[in-house]
Amino acid sequence: MLTVETRHAVHPAAAKAMDTAALRQNFLGSGLFQSGEIRLIYTHYDRMVVGGVVPGDTPLTLDHVAEAGTASFLDRRELGVVNIGGPGRVSADGTAHEMARGDVLYLPMGSGPVTFAGDGRFFLASAPAHATHSARLIPLAEAKTLNLGAAETANKRRINQFIHPLVMPSCQLVLGYTQFEAGSVWNTMPCHTHDRRMEAYLYFDMKPETRILHLMGEPSETRHLVVANEEAAISPPWSIHSGCGTGEYSFIWCMAGDNVDYTDMDMVAMEDLR
Template sequence: MLSVETRYAIDPATAKTLDTEGLRQHFHASGLFAEGEIRLVYSHYDRLIMGGAVPGTGSLTLDKVAEAGTASILDRREMGILNIGETGQVTVDGETHEVGRGDVLYIGMGKGPVTFSGPGRFYILSAPAHRACPTRLITVKDARRVELGAPETCNERVILQFLHPEVADTCQLVMGYTQFKPGSVWNTMPAHLHDRRMEAYLYFELGPEQRVFHFMGQPHETRHLVMANEEVVISPPWSIHCGAGTGAYTFCWAMAGDNVDFTDMDMVAMGDLR
């Protein structure tokens, strides 16, 4: 079963007029991981698609998505798949890949359809592409590992970069995830933005009562969304990116836009935040 929800892009002047429910309707997504289903969100920010596939005891095939306007979703797109569950299988272009927990499978343009099977919980990200790059399984040990932060600033963390120029060739999709050490909760501070690229965050490995406060908006007009486990934030290019949790957590970040330079960001001074 496939379901797709469309989210339209809005400008920052409109966003600042929204109440909590309005913000959540535009920028928050939940319930993406349902057994026996593929659930997608199609965002008009850089046409990024994000979603979940949970095969359970059967298999699920992702092929035609009407919102993409092509016969098969990957005809003009590339895809990154992160498994946040037990080891499962992803079959594409006649080859079956064993995707372990924390591994990322990159699929190049023109290689669909994609079939999911096994006990995995697959997080799907797809962006438009203009060239085909090799399909590749990137395991946790293959990822580029960057350690940042300190206990004193409550942001000691490990960034694992999977779809990154130093790890795997992609057209425009950049993807990885960040894990926090016990006692650390800030995913980035001072905040930053990058008007050249949108971003999406999947927050996961949160306990039932744990929450992450995701901050968004322009630096002088900040807002926040309260995020539970396995929920997604659509972060527009004009918005800051930062958040803090009630305990350690993991989040998957993905970007699409003008370039694949992970460090292309505009920092926001603490004194400029309102």
């Protein structure tokens, strides 16, 4: 079963007037991981698509998605897949990729139908593409890692870069995930914006009672979302994207836009936040 929800772009002036329900309707992705289903969110921010796939007992195939306007979803798109579940298999273009928990798979434009099987819980991120690169399965050991933050500021973390210029080429999709040391709960703080790219987060590895206070909005007009396990936050280019958890968590980050430069960001001073 395939479900696609469309999210339109929101002007920052409109976001200032939104109540909690409107903010969640426009910027929170919930219920993405349902057994036997493919659930996608098609955003009008750089045409990014994010979603979840849980094969369950029967393999699921991602092929025609009407919102993409092509015969097959990857005819003019590239795709990143992150397995946050048990062992699974993703097959495309005649190759079956065995994915362990934490593995990332890149599939280029023109890969054709994609079939998901096994016990995996697959997070998807897709952006329009203009060229074909090589498919690649990237285990955690092959990721580029950055160790940032400190225990004193409760943000000691490891950033794992997978679909990234230092690891492998892509058209515009950049993707990885961040893991925290015990006792560290703050992510992406001090915060930033990047007007040339949108970004989306998927929070995972959380206990049922844990919540993330995900900060968004313009630096001078911040808002927040209360996010549960395996929920996504969609960040417009004009918005900060930062958060603090009530317990342990990890998060996947994915970006699309004008470039693939991970450091292309406009830092926001703490004293400028409102």
